[in-house]
């Protein structure tokens with residue numbers, strides 16, 4: 001199958017400018033990129049792009065697909081469709097399912113289901129400890145052999161430093177990244193649901209202090225130092241955590257970090273009222289933290305963006321601020337939100353944003369995706385940079401409608417997504 005994406009634009013990596021180009025897809029690969037390719041080839045299908053932007057398929061190294069066990073929140077089928085609609089072609093899913101992804105069979109089952117569902121490439125992340133209980137390590141070698149790309153107990157922090165140290169030693173031997181949800185439970189109070197700051201104070205809500213994150217970041221950097229492990233910090237949110245990662249990187253330690261769109265765009269001051277749509281872990285922190293996260297993303301201290309797409313049911317999110325589960329969805333809004341609020345405002349260049357959502361996560365995890373190049377896998381996302389649209393959660397393909405961004409307007413909507421040369425999502429009616 002030969003497919004020509006005609007009259008598109010691509011990002012010139014040397015100038016950062018948009019240049020007119022066609023992309024010829026042959027089978028699973030990008031065969032050619034250049035102007036007016038139509039003159040020289042016969043193809044099976046021509047897709048007219050009308051000047052829209054062709055990007056490498058986006059990569060999200062932190063999402064929750066909820067299957068097995070929590071299919072009311074999301075399934076592999078709905079989550080990967082949501083990914084495709086958001087322009088993501090590769091997603092890494094966290095192991096806090098039921099059962100927890102702590103067995104090779106579960107890893108294989110997720111990969112098999114994802115292959116059938118077909119919306120996006122799914123890379124399972126397996127648990128560090130059995131049941132993510134923080135006690136007994138899982139069998140990293142067997143999990144890797146089954147296809148796990150990393151280990152994480154996301155959802156909870158590994159409380160015992162001895163367990164974490166042993167995990168790092170074993171992961172280093174197998175060259176598996178240790179992906180850490182950083183949270184020290186000894187610093188938490190029951191019912192803690194928002195940052196321990198002005199909003200918590202105003203509404204009399206129990207707060208989550210920044211140190212509960214940073215103390216694990218610091219601890220883990222120390223523990224990882226002599227092991228040579230690739231240590232990755234999930235959803236970094238606090239200034240102190242950023243400072244610790246920066247120091248580790250300055251010594252050449254193999255530490256990476258991700259930040260979510262919501263921590264880049266929102267802070268505690270933006271929470272209108274005690275509304276569980278603004279409840280996520282880690283919480284929205286101070287304005288100062290948000291500014292530091294953006295600076296750190298720009299200067300490379302924070303490597304890339306991951307959504308932490310965390311779907312929950314309407315019923316669960318209708319509970320009170322202390323009772324509702326943590327987490328918000330992100331796959332279907334990440335690119336337009338960040339394009340509109342970081343690129344169009346001049347805080348990041350388009351090339352920076354795209355790299356931090358494709359090339360860099362791929363490089364950090366050694367994946368052969370994330371760039372638009374001849375000869376590479378044809379994972380592609382076409383984006384409309386012009387049309388402004390409003391976010392309507394009812395239109396999400398994800399089962400989760402839990403977003404604090406409902407009603408926000410933006411540009412930069414993905415309109416066409418190709419996975420290994422096949423169209424996996426295409427926008428039908430404008431405005432949907």
Ligand SMILES: NC(=O)N[C@@H](CC(=O)O)C(=O)O
Pocket residue numbers: 064096154155156181279280281282308310311325326327328
């Ligand atoms: N981030 C969240 O608020 N929630 C995540 C868990 C997690 O990522 O720690 C979830 O699984 O719902």
Ligand SMILES: [Zn+2]
Pocket residue numbers: 154155156181234235281282
């Ligand atoms: Zn987490």
Ligand SMILES: [Zn+2]
Pocket residue numbers: 062063064094154155308310
């Ligand atoms: Zn998560």
